[in-house]
Amino acid sequence: MSVSFDLTGKTAIVTGANTGLGQAIAVALAEAGAKVALVGRSSMAETEARIGAAGGQSLSISADLSTLEPIERILDETTSRAGSADIVVNNAGIIRRADALDFTEADWDAVMDINLKGVFFLSQAFARRLVAAGRPGKIINIASLLSFQGGIRIPSYTASKSGLAGLTRLLACEWAAKGINVNAIAPGYFATNNTEALRDDPDRNAAILARIPAGHWGKPEEIGGAAVFLASPSSDYVHGTVLPVDGGWLAR
Ligand code: NAD
Numbered sequence: 619m620s621v622s623f624d625l626t627g628k629t630a631i632v633t634g635a636n637t638g639l640g641q642a643i644a645v646a647l648a649e650a651g652a653k654v655a656l657v658g659r660s661s662m663a664e665t666e667a668r669i670g671a672a673g674g675q676s677l678s679i680s681a682d683l684s685t686l687e688p689i690e691r692i693l694d695e696t697t698s699r700a701g702s703a704d705i706v707v708n709n710a711g712i713i714r715r716a717d718a719l720d721f722t723e724a725d726w727d728a729v730m731d732i733n734l735k736g737v738f739f740l741s742q743a744f745a746r747r748l749v750a751a752g753r754p755g756k757i758i759n760i761a762s763l764l765s766f767q768g769g770i771r772i773p774s775y776t777a778s779k780s781g782l783a784g785l786t787r788l789l790a791c792e793w794a795a796k797g798i799n800v801n802a803i804a805p806g807y808f809a810t811n812n813t814e815a816l817r818d819d820p821d822r823n824a825a826i827l828a829r830i831p832a833g834h835w836g837k838p839e840e841i842g843g844a845a846v847f848l849a850s851p852s853s854d855y856v857h858g859t860v861l862p863v864d865g866g867w868l869a870r
Contacts, residue, residue: 623850626651629700630849631692633683633740634710636660638810639760639841641668643707646842647849648674655696655703657681658710675700683710683736684728689743702751705849706744708737709760713775713812726774733778738785745789745798754797758848759786761802761860763867783860790858799857801848806864808836832865 630647634640635656641664648654648669654676656662662678669676677699681688696703711733714725741757748755763769764776765783782802789800807813807826816822817835827833844863847853862868 621852623846623852624651625705625846625849628652628704628849629655629696629702630705630707631655631657631696631703631744632707632709633657635665636662637664638812639805639808639838640707640709641665642838642842643709643760643845644676645669645672645674646839646846647705647707648672648676649842650846650850652705652849653677653700655679655692655700657683657692659683683732683740685731686736686739689736689740692740693743693747702747702753703744703755704753705756705758706740707758707760707845707849708740710736711760711778711812713772715771715815717771718773721773729774730778733775734781734785737782741789741800745793745796748798749796755799756849756853757789757798757800758845759800759802761786761804763804763806763862763864765802765804765860766862766868786860787858794857799848799853801853801856801858802860803841803844803848804860804862804864804868805841806830806836806862806867808838808841810838829870830865830867831870834865836863836865 630652632644635644636658644654645668657679659682679695761782762779764779769776786802
């Protein structure tokens with residue numbers, strides 16, 4: 619069959635896979651046949667249980683991605699426990715909210731370090747191994763609507779996610795000919811920890827819901843299909859795109 623979404627025999631790394639979108643992406647990749655290395659600083663027990671219940675395979679790697687220190691170890695541990703990685707999903711990310719007039723350097727640096735710097739250097743380390751081995755691979759960055767729009771009260775988040783869209787395009791341009799697909803998914807408003815403050819604010823919640831053509835907050839499982847597509851052979855000629863999964867928000 620010329621169209622395949624099958625990930626059997628592939629090994630995927632998903633950062634921040636203990637909850638929210640990372641968990642849903644990890645489950646979807648495992649359901650499509652990949653062995654999934656779940657990377658993060660929190661317990662991955664819930665994600666491991668969900669993958670096990672779906673008949674999939676996973677392993678957990680404990681790492682704090684606020685520095686670059688764990689990057690080589692993540693790739694080494696994945697290789698020794700599940701085989702060399704074929705797919706990396708850069709999902710771990712944080713958000714800090716304050717008016718731009720009050721925003722602190724600490725909140726700027728914390729967000730940029732995880733959402734942008736860490737993503738670049740994990741992608742670089744992964745791509746160096748692929749190129750050295752002459753193997754193809756897939757990198758999927760989790761961007762945001764703030765890759766396209768300004769937002770309010772989240773200056774470092776918007777800078778990081780807008781930067782991530784640019785980085786996705788740059789890496790695609792450099793690595794496409796080496797057989798490495800670099801793409802991003804831009805989730806709309808999903809019901810996860812990341813958006814809890816918005817959903818708890820009745821005015822913001824109502825305003826956001828009123829603008830979503832689909833009429834509801836995204837459910838984490840609604841992101842899995844896009845990740846499987848971008849990880850699969852079906853996206854082999856897709857490079858440098860930022861794919862919105864947003865209930866139609868950007869179309870409005
Ligand atoms: P979340 O807060 O539930 O998940 C964030 C994940 O990142 C968690 O697994 C957390 O443990 C991990 N993480 C944070 N700091 C880390 C660190 N120092 N080391 C290792 N792991 C760390 O929120 P989410 O919505 O599931 O977010 C996942 C990704 O999706 C983020 O990049 C976020 O910016 C992006 N996103 C979310 C939405 C949304 O509506 N929920 C919209 C657009 C983009």
